[in-house]
Amino acid sequence: xxxxxxxxxxxxxxxxxxxxxxxxxxxxxxxxxxxxxxxxxxxxxxxxxxxxxxxxxxxxxxxxxxxxxxxxxxxxxxxxxxxxxxxxxxxxxxxxxxxxxxxxxxxxxxxxxxxxxxxxxxxxxxxxxxxxxxxxxxxxxxxxxxxxxxxxxxxxxxxxxxxxxxxxxxxxxxxxxxxxxxxxxxxxxxxxxxxxxxxxxxxxxxxxxxxxxxxxxxxxxxxxxxxxxxxxxxxxxxxxxxxxxxxxx
Ligand code: NAP
Numbered sequence: 001x002x003x004x005x006x007x008x009x010x011x012x013x014x015x016x017x018x019x020x021x022x023x024x025x026x027x028x029x030x031x032x033x034x035x036x037x038x039x040x041x042x043x044x045x046x047x048x049x050x051x052x053x054x055x056x057x058x059x060x061x062x063x064x065x066x067x068x069x070x071x072x073x074x075x076x077x078x079x080x081x082x083x084x085x086x087x088x089x090x091x092x093x094x095x096x097x098x099x100x101x102x103x104x105x106x107x108x109x110x111x112x113x114x115x116x117x118x119x120x121x122x123x124x125x126x127x128x129x130x131x132x133x134x135x136x137x138x139x140x141x142x143x144x145x146x147x148x149x150x151x152x153x154x155x156x157x158x159x160x161x162x163x164x165x166x167x168x169x170x171x172x173x174x175x176x177x178x179x180x181x182x183x184x185x186x187x188x189x190x191x192x193x194x195x196x197x198x199x200x201x202x203x204x205x206x207x208x209x210x211x212x213x214x215x216x217x218x219x220x221x222x223x224x225x226x227x228x229x230x231x232x233x234x235x236x237x238x239x240x241x242x243x244x245x246x247x248x249x
Contacts, residue, residue: 002030003229008078010034010070012061012118013088015042017185018135021217022085022224027052029225031083034074036061038088053078061088061114062106071121081126083228086115087135089153093146093191104149111153116160126173133227134161134177135220136239138247141179154179158239165237174236176227181243182206184214211244 009026013019015037023035023046032053037043043056057073059066074081089111094103115134126132136158139151158177165175182205188198206213223242226232241247 002028003225003231004083005030007031007082007228008034008074008080009083009085009228010036010074010081010122011085011087012036012059012070012114013135015039015046015056017187018180018183018217018220018224019085019087020046021221022087023054024050025218025221025225026083026228027054029229032078034070034077036070036088061118062109064113064117067114067118067121070118071125074122075125081122082130084119084122084126084130084132085135085224085228086118086132087224088114089135089137089187091137091147091150091187091191093193094149095146096148099149107149107153108156111150112156112160115157119164123168126171128171128173130171131174131176131228131232132164132168133224134175135224136161136177136179138179138181138241138243141247161239162237174227174232176232176235176237177239178220178223178227179239179241179243179247180215180220181209181241181246182214183217183220183242185217205246209244209246210249213244215242215244 009031011019011023014023014035023033026033034055036057036059038060040058055077057070059070137154139147140155220242
């Protein structure tokens with residue numbers, strides 16, 4: 001029996017990395033999936049690699065109107081929503097003395113405002129008993145130089161999720177999150193750093209992980225499947241670390 005048979009899932013940041021791996025897994029497990037992303041060409045590209053019932057919607061999570069349209073298009077295509085996976089995020093580096101207002105606004109608008117407004121738009125259309133999954137990060141538990149604003153966004157999101165968990169309890173909607181450690185995805189290439197610096201940073205991260213390696217997007221997707229499925233029917237309000245143990249030592 002497929003774990004998400006006939007469930008409708010909306011995934012943000014689904015044209016790349018963790019979101020794309022999760023979209024593939026959800027489709028394999030029988031879900032109807034709405035993949036949203038910022039770049040049309042990336043959405044067009046992923047369309048070629050997917051099988052099953054899905055649509056793609058170009059939407060920038062940092063724009064309020066785009067979140068509204070995303071949910072409208074999702075419900076127009078598939079009706080009510082069962083799973084909302086708020087995964088889109090960016091992690092640009094900036095040491096504290098170089099942080100600009102623009103850096104702050106861009107990262108907070110994408111990582112905090114985006115998922116909060118998408119949740120607001122989606123809530124009236126989520127079935128009672130549905131589930132919301134967020135992608136947080138272990139950066140709220142450990143300090144990594146240059147990731148001050150990014151870490152603050154994920155901390156803000158975690159605080160918001162506790163309130164949301166309580167606010168939707170009467171509808172039996174479960175709210176959970178995944179906190180990845182270092183995962184091999186294109187996010188590192190989007191940090192505007194030279195390739196050798198990215199590679200050095202990667203080696204440094206991997207050395208700190210008890211399992212001594214980066215995780216894969218597919219490994220995180222399996223956790224996103226678990227939390228969205230009935231296998232996690234009594235799991236609510238948690239943050240699940242998928243980090244090879246990095247945050248625990
Ligand atoms: P990724 O491959 O870069 O995926 C990020 C996704 O978010 C992309 O689809 C990206 O679209 C989308 N996105 C970014 N800004 C957006 C916006 N304004 N509107 C709509 N979509 C937007 O990286 P990833 O590692 O899979 O990241 C997914 C999540 O995991 C993020 O929330 C990230 O913070 C979190 N995370 C990642 C790691 C890691 O080591 N990889 C660790 C901890 C947490 P574009 O490609 O068009 O930019």
